[in-house]
Ligand SMILES: NC(=O)c1ccc[n+]([C@@H]2O[C@H](COP(=O)([O-])OP(=O)(O)OC[C@H]3O[C@@H](n4cnc5c(N)ncnc54)[C@H](O)[C@@H]3O)[C@@H](O)[C@H]2O)c1
């Protein structure tokens with residue numbers, strides 16, 4: 425997908441929030457990369473913080489600072505390559521250290537620039553603590569929106585990001601993302617649904633190889649509004665979007681009552697569920713396959729994946745973080761970036 429990535433470019437991984445399990449998972453991924461069939465990657469992190477976390481977890485691997493992403497490819501067979509951050513991180517499992525926020529943002533920022541510059545093939549992000557970043561002046565709701573802003577800055581082109589949670593059982597897209605529930609009815613427009621659906625269809629075709637994606641659109645209100653008796657948005661906003669999509673040749677149904685569109689026979693009828701708000705999409709996705717689901721950002725000129733879970737600060741540094749969702753995120757990024765199989769598999 426990243427047509428300009430240099431031959432041999434690796435995946436870039438941003439370390440995420442040091443109070444969480446991001447560092448734990450990066451260390452585990454390196455230790456288990458061969459047995460788990462993971463693509464080679466380099467980490468944007470503070471090597472000292474990482475060494476401290478490795479000691480805490482008793483993970484005995486070599487960690488090697490590198491100066492460039494190109495160098496990382498040579499280092500990966502013998503050590504976990506780490507591109508050091510300018511803003512230092514202190515090792516603080518379970519505890520927010522406000523000053524860590526700057527390095528956390530720097531890691532994402534540099535990851536995007538490396539991918540857009542062709543020095544990395546794709547970006548996989550480890551979880552951030554959103555409030556910790558907001559408190560230090562971060563002006564974006566989450567990665568998804570920040571990545572779009574960075575892409576816009578780098579290309580000069582408008583970019584609309586779409587969040588998709590994808591796992592073995594379900595792919596689901598929240599049309600509105602990181603907004604208070606009370607704001608959803610105001611923000612939900614026919615145009616927003618249409619724009620989201622078009623991006624989803626384009627990316628499912630181009631990046632996931634689904635020739636004619638089938639969309640199922642959820643209603644917003646109980647019983648999809650009960651024919652207008654329990655809320656107006658289903659008929660006034662969502663149904664017109666479905667009608668336009670169908671008239672334009674898209675395979676779309678809805679608005680469907682959200683409570684009955686996620687059981688197995690219902691899921692068999694579509695490739696992706698377009699949901700009207702964050703939890704309507706993320707609750708079924710994480711409930712069905714918390715350990716395998718990946719958060720992927722569609723609509724941007726770069727490949728970005730992430731595990732589906734958050735910082736899990738309650739278990740950071742304890743060794744009990746399950747790494748499967750992160751492993752799936754690395755594998756999906758490699759596939760989407762079109763890394764050759766020998767690169768996508770263990771080195
Ligand atoms: N991609 C991201 O950056 C991302 C995604 C989701 C949440 N977050 C952030 O994470 C923070 C915490 O969010 P939350 O508490 O709602 O969700 P969470 O996913 O961090 O944790 C929910 C529960 O699941 C457990 N859990 C999560 N991942 C696990 C793993 N890999 N192995 C074992 N157990 C795991 C945690 O220990 C916790 O008990 C918030 O600040 C939120 O903004 C970030």
Ligand SMILES: N[C@H](C(=O)O)[C@H](O)COP(=O)(O)O
Pocket residue numbers: 565566567568569702706719730732733734
């Ligand atoms: N909405 C996501 C979730 O709850 O899993 C999460 O906050 C990640 O969002 P970003 O990838 O935009 O940070």
